[in-house]
């Protein structure tokens with residue numbers, strides 16, 4: 364009998380009415396002759412509400428107690444769904460993370476799954492019981508409750524699917540799949556039927572809204588088949604697959620836009636060994652993640668260095684660099700928060716040349732100036748002025764042949 368893991372996100376279990384619809388979907392899958400394991404999130408907004416409550420007591424709640432609190436969100440939905448299924452005369456049983464033997468490390472608030480025993484899940488499934496597991500939670504080796512980081516129930520689902528060797532891990536969410544671009548920016552964006560794990564990891568801005576990135580890393584590592592689909596429709600969503608079985612294999616699968624970075628430039632930096640380390644070590648020590656870096660051509664022993672950081676770390680990074688600039692005798696430090704990083708991604712790039720050239724000439728044709736460039740094996744990114752971000756996404760979407768076919772009005 365096929366074994367299917369279905370994960371429902373917060374918006375899919377937002378009320379008792381929503382939970383009833385989830386139960387119907389689960390029951391239907393079961394009636395079609397599948398064994399079903401359900402993994403749940405908390406009701407939409409509940410985790411945030413619990414965090415806010417804890418913060419009213421103290422700005423820095425102890426992480427271990429916070430995990431005990433946050434785990435209640437998923438405990439609630441798991442119990443409610445199991446009750447609903449039973450009321451519909453289906454055999455169902457809810458399990459908390461520790462009962463499902465989700466063993467994690469001790470990193471409270473952001474724990475990693477070390478192992479999933481799943482013997483209890485397997486026993487129940489063998490008796491044709493629908494198992495409802497509270498996502499987002501596990502326990503460390505001492506039995507303390509842990510949580511897996513925000514959005515972590517996706518990772519619970521993928522990990523459980525791997526542990527029980529499920530035939531499919533279906534992630535039900537409020538979007539119906541992965542698109543070639545954000546449909547809010549680009550009306551001609553199309554839904555993709557297959558996307559490779561690597562593409563999903565590279566297009567974090569398209570993907571991260573849909574899936575916790577860690578779940579994709581897990582799925583890739585263990586080759587877990589994942590189907591991202593909407594709980595509000597019957598339509599097929601997007602399958603995450605490995606590169607070799609990615610049927611669509613376009614040169615470029617999508618265009619993304621990230622407005623969450625800011626850039627910092629140090630002007631007229633002495634061009635000497637050790638300078639880059641002086642500039643970047645204090646930023647790293649402050650836990651700030653640097654993304655792109657460029658160093659301009661030198662003149663008279665001086666060089667300009669520009670890099671990007673997340674916008675939320677911008678002020679801290681600027682302060683650090685002002686001190687560094689004084690120390691290394693750089694002339695000045697500028698910051699710019701009004702930038703956007705536009706990326707085109709596709710595994711097909713590995714075997715096709717000219718993608719970068721097409722990207723640059725397409726942006727040039729509409730007079731968009733490129734401020735920075737970076738590449739990976741399957742992605743090319745350009746930083747542009749924020750005002751031009753949407754235009755850049757649209758022209759690139761067209762240039763790479765991603766626009767959906769226009770239907771003639773009937």
Ligand code: ASP
Nearest residue numbers: 404410499513514515516
């Ligand atoms: N309830 C948790 C959160 O809001 C986990 C999840 O929804 O995946 O982050």
Ligand code: MG
Nearest residue numbers: 372514573575
């Ligand atoms: Mg989520």
